[in-house]
Amino acid sequence: MRHKLTNKEAGRLGGLKTVALYGREHMKELGKLGGRPRLPTLQEIRDRKAKASNIENNKGVATGGYSLKELKLMWASRTA
Numbered sequence: 001m002r003h004k005l006t007n008k009e010a011g012r013l014g015g016l017k018t019v020a021l022y023g024r025e026h027m028k029e030l031g032k033l034g035g036r037p038r039l040p041t042l043q044e045i046r047d048r049k050a051k052a053s054n055i056e057n058n059k060g061v062a063t064g065g066y067s068l069k070e071l072k073l074m075w076a077s078r079t080a
Contacts, residue, residue: 005013019027040048066074 015027
């Protein structure tokens, strides 16, 4: 029976193959680009959705419910 590779093993083998094909300099350039080494976890996805939902629910709170135009007028009258 054939051994099933884990994601970690597959990534390692892919990296070794890339080094063999393109060399270490290529890998150094890829490393400088950065990026996420993994997919977001379920908890991270939930946190992101909760944060977005919280932002939606609090629209207008920081401005007291005034529009930008109203805020500009209030600011102009304050400094005049």
